[in-house]
Amino acid sequence: DVKVTQSSRYLVKRTGEKVFLECVQDMDHENxxxxxxxxxxxxxxxxFSYDVKMKEKGDIPEGYSVSREKKExxxxxxxxxxxxxxxxxxxxxxxxxxxxxxxxxxPGTRLxxx
Amino acid sequence: AQSVTQLxxxxxxxxxxxxxxxxxxSSSVSVYLFWYVQYPNQGLQLLLKYLSGSTLVKxxxxxxxxxxxxxxxxxxRKPSVHISDTAEYFCAVSVPxxxxxxxxxxxxxxxxNP
Numbered sequence: 558d559v560k561v562t563q564s565s566r567y568l569v570k571r572t573g574e575k576v577f578l579e580c581v582q583d584m585d586h587e588n589x590x591x592x593x594x595x596x597x598x599x600x601x602x603x604x605f606s607y608d609v610k611m612k613e614k615g616d617i618p619e620g621y622s623v624s625r626e627k628k629e630x631x632x633x634x635x636x637x638x639x640x641x642x643x644x645x646x647x648x649x650x651x652x653x654x655x656x657x658x659x660x661x662x663x664p665g666t667r668l669x670x671x
Numbered sequence: 672a673q674s675v676t677q678l679x680x681x682x683x684x685x686x687x688x689x690x691x692x693x694x695x696x697s698s699s700v701s702v703y704l705f706w707y708v709q710y711p712n713q714g715l716q717l718l719l720k721y722l723s724g725s726t727l728v729k730x731x732x733x734x735x736x737x738x739x740x741x742x743x744x745x746x747x748r749k750p751s752v753h754i755s756d757t758a759e760y761f762c763a764v765s766v767p768x769x770x771x772x773x774x775x776x777x778x779x780x781x782x783x784n785p
Contacts, residue, residue, distance in 0.1 A: 561714070588771055597680065599761065599777035600715075607771070615772075647714055651771065657703035657722055658765040660773055662714035 560584070561663035563648055569669045576635040578666050580648030587653035589631035590660065591615075591623065594645040606631055607653055638670045673698040673764050677776035685784050686754055692747040692779045694762035704745040705763040705773065706736055715761060721745060732756070757783045 564579035580589065588607050592600040592615075602615030604623040612623050620642060624632040631650075635642055645667050649660040678693040696702060703722055707715040719730025726738040736747045745762060759780045763773040 600775045658771045
């Protein structure tokens with residue numbers, strides 16, 4: 558079974574803190590994704606990585622950065638958390654070049670910034 | 672560019688009733704189609720996918736979907752729902768030979784009442 562794990566299920570941080578969300582997959586997937594999910598807005602892609610040290614901006618990258626130093630691990634960084642970054646964050650992974658590009662999701666991290 | 676429209680944001684039904692969740696997509700090329708389910712406080716899991724061939728696709732938990740190319744639709748159906756089907760359902764598309772990202776609809780929240 559594909560397993561995508563996220564470091565925390567629930568996280569509470571203060572405005573201005575630097576926040577790290579970690580995602581690890583055990584299926585040797587090349588592609589990894591970070592989404593945020595908000596009511597009524599569905600899933601919005603923040604960043605995408607298709608290889609170690611490679612990254613591509615998604616639809617809403619502002620206020621976020623990412624790091625991929627190892628194939629199995631993809632980190633999302635909020636340099637200075639703000640209240641409008643309170644959301645559910647979902648990590649996903651998939652094989653590169655293997656249609657139909659089905660993604661496997663982690664359980665999500667619900668982040669609250671106060 | 673592709674887009675996905677889920678026509679209903681919320682669908683309430685009674686237990687053992689049939690349900691249809693509607694999904695329309697827009698694309699100038701052929702697509703792969705997916706339905707994902709998200710149970711409360713969990714990540715997304717794949718319900719079913721359409722790649723090619725038979726237009727009727729069967730998935731897990733008794734769900735099925737029908738691909739209609741002329742109407743660019745991929746509606747999800749279940750003949751008799753259970754309380755445990757209460758969840759949010761997302762329709763998504765990807766493009767053969769494309770960017771390897773999924774484009775998601777905004778989701779439909781299905782509530783099954785006793």
